[in-house]
Amino acid sequence: MAKVTIDGKTIEVADGTTILQAARMIGPDVAPPTMCYHSKLKTSGGYCRTCLVEVTKGSEKDPRPMPKLVASCRTNVMDGMEVGNLTSPKVIEARKGVVEFLLLNHPLDCPICDQAGECHLQDLGYEHGSAKTRTDFERRTFEKISLGDKIQLHMTRCILCYRCVKVADQITDNRVHGVLNRGDHSEISTYIENVIDNDFSGNVIDVCPVGALTDKTFRFKSRVWFTKPVCAHRNCDKCSGKVHLWYKGEEVLRVTGRKDQWGEVEEFICNTCRFDKKKTSDWEIDGPAPVNRHSVISANHYQVLKKGSEFKLNDVKPLSITEGEGS
Amino acid sequence: MGKKLLLANDHVPGIKGFEVYRANGGYKSVEKAVKTMSPDAVVEEVKKSGLRGRGGAGFPTGMKWSFLAKPEGVARYLVCNADESEPGTFKDRYLMSRIPHILVEGMITSGFALGATAGYIYIRGEYFYIVSILEKAIEEAYANGFLGKNILGSGFNYDLYVHVGAGAYICGEETALLESLEGKRGNPRIKPPFPAIAGLYGCPTVVNNVETIAAVVPIINDGGEAYAAVGIGKSAGTKLISASGHINKPGVYEIEMGITVEDFIYSDEYCGGIKNGKKLKAVVAGGSSVPILPADKILTTPSGEKRLMSYESLADGGFASGTMLGSGGFIVMDETASVVENLHTFARFYHHESCGQCSPCREGTGWMEKILHKILDGHGTVEDIELLWEIQSKIEGNTICPLGDAAAWPVASAIRHFRSEFEEYVKNPNNLKKVRHYDSVNQLVSA
Numbered sequence: 067m068a069k070v071t072i073d074g075k076t077i078e079v080a081d082g083t084t085i086l087q088a089a090r091m092i093g094p095d096v097a098p099p100t101m102c103y104h105s106k107l108k109t110s111g112g113y114c115r116t117c118l119v120e121v122t123k124g125s126e127k128d129p130r131p132m133p134k135l136v137a138s139c140r141t142n143v144m145d146g147m148e149v150g151n152l153t154s155p156k157v158i159e160a161r162k163g164v165v166e167f168l169l170l171n172h173p174l175d176c177p178i179c180d181q182a183g184e185c186h187l188q189d190l191g192y193e194h195g196s197a198k199t200r201t202d203f204e205r206r207t208f209e210k211i212s213l214g215d216k217i218q219l220h221m222t223r224c225i226l227c228y229r230c231v232k233v234a235d236q237i238t239d240n241r242v243h244g245v246l247n248r249g250d251h252s253e254i255s256t257y258i259e260n261v262i263d264n265d266f267s268g269n270v271i272d273v274c275p276v277g278a279l280t281d282k283t284f285r286f287k288s289r290v291w292f293t294k295p296v297c298a299h300r301n302c303d304k305c306s307g308k309v310h311l312w313y314k315g316e317e318v319l320r321v322t323g324r325k326d327q328w329g330e331v332e333e334f335i336c337n338t339c340r341f342d343k344k345k346t347s348d349w350e351i352d353g354p355a356p357v358n359r360h361s362v363i364s365a366n367h368y369q370v371l372k373k374g375s376e377f378k379l380n381d382v383k384p385l386s387i388t389e390g391e392g393s
Numbered sequence: 394m395g396k397k398l399l400l401a402n403d404h405v406p407g408i409k410g411f412e413v414y415r416a417n418g419g420y421k422s423v424e425k426a427v428k429t430m431s432p433d434a435v436v437e438e439v440k441k442s443g444l445r446g447r448g449g450a451g452f453p454t455g456m457k458w459s460f461l462a463k464p465e466g467v468a469r470y471l472v473c474n475a476d477e478s479e480p481g482t483f484k485d486r487y488l489m490s491r492i493p494h495i496l497v498e499g500m501i502t503s504g505f506a507l508g509a510t511a512g513y514i515y516i517r518g519e520y521f522y523i524v525s526i527l528e529k530a531i532e533e534a535y536a537n538g539f540l541g542k543n544i545l546g547s548g549f550n551y552d553l554y555v556h557v558g559a560g561a562y563i564c565g566e567e568t569a570l571l572e573s574l575e576g577k578r579g580n581p582r583i584k585p586p587f588p589a590i591a592g593l594y595g596c597p598t599v600v601n602n603v604e605t606i607a608a609v610v611p612i613i614n615d616g617g618e619a620y621a622a623v624g625i626g627k628s629a630g631t632k633l634i635s636a637s638g639h640i641n642k643p644g645v646y647e648i649e650m651g652i653t654v655e656d657f658i659y660s661d662e663y664c665g666g667i668k669n670g671k672k673l674k675a676v677v678a679g680g681s682s683v684p685i686l687p688a689d690k691i692l693t694t695p696s697g698e699k700r701l702m703s704y705e706s707l708a709d710g711g712f713a714s715g716t717m718l719g720s721g722g723f724i725v726m727d728e729t730a731s732v733v734e735n736l737h738t739f740a741r742f743y744h745h746e747s748c749g750q751c752s753p754c755r756e757g758t759g760w761m762e763k764i765l766h767k768i769l770d771g772h773g774t775v776e777d778i779e780l781l782w783e784i785q786s787k788i789e790g791n792t793i794c795p796l797g798d799a800a801a802w803p804v805a806s807a808i809r810h811f812r813s814e815f816e817e818y819v820k821n822p823n824n825l826k827k828v829r830h831y832d833s834v835n836q837l838v839s840a
Contacts, residue, residue, distance in 0.1 A: 112583040113751050115791050134790040140583050163787025167756035200780060203763045226749060245578065245749070248561070250759045252749035 068145040085138035102227035103139035111139030123148035165195035181277030183290040214261035224278035230270035284320035295355035304336035395649040411533035422613035427547040435506035441617030443629035448602030475516040476565040479680035481722030484633035485603035493530035499606035518560035562746035567600040581794035625651030628703035638725035641665035671727035679719020682799030684806030737765040743800035754797040771822030
């Protein structure tokens with residue numbers, strides 16, 4: 067066991083736990099933001115550098131501070147370690163820099179991007195970035211690539227988190243996409259314009275933190291905050307069958323894996339569940355999906371599912387009224 | 394004449410071939426090591442010598458070797474980093490193409506010390522013509538019983554291979570090199586684990602520079618103490634310096650560490666002074682990655698003493714007024730050189746060579762290049778200089794591998810020491826356009 071203190075809060079965790087996991091155990095207040103780390107994918111993390119933290123005391127045995135900021139997702143705790151996350155001015159500065167770098171070539175086309183509302187980069191920019199951009203250079207762009215009839219790849223928005231590559235490596239039989247080229251010309255692609263076609267390929271959409279990989283069966287159907295996530299399950303011989311159904315009115319607009327409070331998929335689902343089962347009758351409903359109250363999706367909370375007669379105008383936000391009356 | 398340990402026989406005709414090399418005392422270190430010494434004794438000798446890594450970081454080699462994990466039944470590897478891609482550095486090329494056998498000999502002796510089952514020489518793709526030289530040397534070593542099974546009847550088995558990279562700067566980073574050697578995309582690994590625990594194919598591995606491996610030969614021949622007696626303080630032995638730029642005699646020089654920088658630039662034994670009698674303006678002392686220093690700071694330390702060619706003396710003063718010995722790529726600029734233009738060239742290089750794995754380096758290197766390009770084109774503003782400074786500070790120390798630092802340091806040092814030149818570029822762009830390629834920027838700055 068190792069005792070670790072993060073932003074003044076102490077917790078005892080098993081050896082081999084990373085700083086990030088320990089911070090998440092303490093709670094969201096001290097957990098560093100992540101873009102590329104995904105708890106269900108081995109060897110993920112370390113690339114985006116948003117989870118950098120300052121280790122002010124290495125361990126009980128060797129109390130020297132670490133010379134550089136470290137990626138908390140890839141650094142294990144030591145007994146007696148002291149870590150600064152939001153209390154460290156160095157970390158705040160570095161993180162601001164990372165956000166700026168990530169947004170440098172990102173198109174900022176949120177108004178027309180399907181990921182808006184559930185985009186990790188949007189949240190990150192809002193919470194840790196600065197309000198202004200300091201570049202007026204032309205942004206890097208790519209042609210859109212179709213990865214088959216279900217998945218759309220728009221590299222311009224990609225932040226190269228490598229999550230989709232790890233998904234293909236770890237939960238599918240055969241990876242056909244990867245990173246081509248080098249530096250800021252790097253792109254996720256198949257070789258050459260191949261189709262990603264296997265039973266679990268749809269999970270690349272769920273793990274993509276931005277709008278680079280989107281669901282063709284859902285694209286442009288609705289903004290996510292107009293849809294309501296509901297937990298549901300079915301008996302599936304390929305996967306756990308545990309999903310979120312995203313309703314608009316009576317209609318299931320899309321099916322995704324269930325995500326935990328960090329926005330990371332809990333259990334990967336198969337393409338049959340994701341793309342082919344879009345009727346309520348295909349599923350057993352477990353109840354409303356938990357939604358973070360800060361999320362834009364919660365602006366359209368379940369109160370609108372009440373019958374019209376029980377509906378009190380003053381209880382709900384304007385956004386919900388439109389939606390509630392419409393359905 | 395300074396003492397020469399690696400290039401002592403450089404002038405001997407035919408030293409490239411096995412016969413001549415052997416007749417001039419070649420492969421003695423292998424004989425001595427495998428016949429009379431235990432592997433640990435060889436490591437001990439290297440520790441005593443105080444040899445430090447010649448690839449740039451200057452980490453004590455003996456210590457690196459002693460970190461190597463030695464689990465039972467697991468192969469160990471020795472990898473020679475011949476991916477010499479640092480702009481301004483060309484010492485390994487010289488050594489390998491002139492005296493290939495010293496590298497082969499060093500690889501065998503070092504491999505014996507580490508108990509390695511095989512050694513790999515990872516050479517950059519652009520050095521394709523050296524590959525055949527090395528392969529011939531290895532063939533000759535096999536033919537004479539210095540490689541293969543049961544070397545010199547000692548029971549030590551060791552194979553040596555040459556692997557050709559595809560020409561990426563990043564593959565000179567040791568973990569990216571290992572990835573590339575395994576046949577994967579050359580991306581640096583996230584450490585830990587370090588190669589000494591899990592390196593090539595997940596086995597304990599030591600990665601050393603060409604010059605480091607070659608230096609093991611004189612260390613075993615003459616003893617670690619004799620090697621430590623050469624040089625100054627913790628900078629033991631000799632160092633190959635690749636001198637280039639505005640000097641009368643560019644080339645590779647083997648120096649005894651501890652000679653003064655002034656001597657190195659002006660004496661006839663080495664660079665032979667600045668070309669055309671011009672004045673010295675600045676020096677990049679250890680390859681493009683290390684901070685650039687103006688003439689007064691490179692010649693004297695902050696305490697007013699003469700700066701020496703050694704790890705410690707060049708680093709004296711930290712980054713505020715010092716630099717690094719690095720890999721020994723000594724680039725000299727005279728008064729006509731433009732620091733801003735030079736920096737743009739470096740920035741373009743790092744932008745091109747960034748692997749793209751982590752965001753600060755991937756995005757930051759390109760951004761810095763664009764801003765420098767803008768300044769050179771005469772569209773820069775004073776805010777752009779501040780922005781450059783900001784960007785480099787956000788890259789430095791926040792990346793997976795040292796390429797980010799290497800891209801940030803030249804920018805930081807150029808602005809730190811030559812801010813007035815940047816300001817001249819943004820304030821009077823038209824003046825500069827007129828003179829850029831044939832006159833002194835300094836004259837404008839001082840005028």
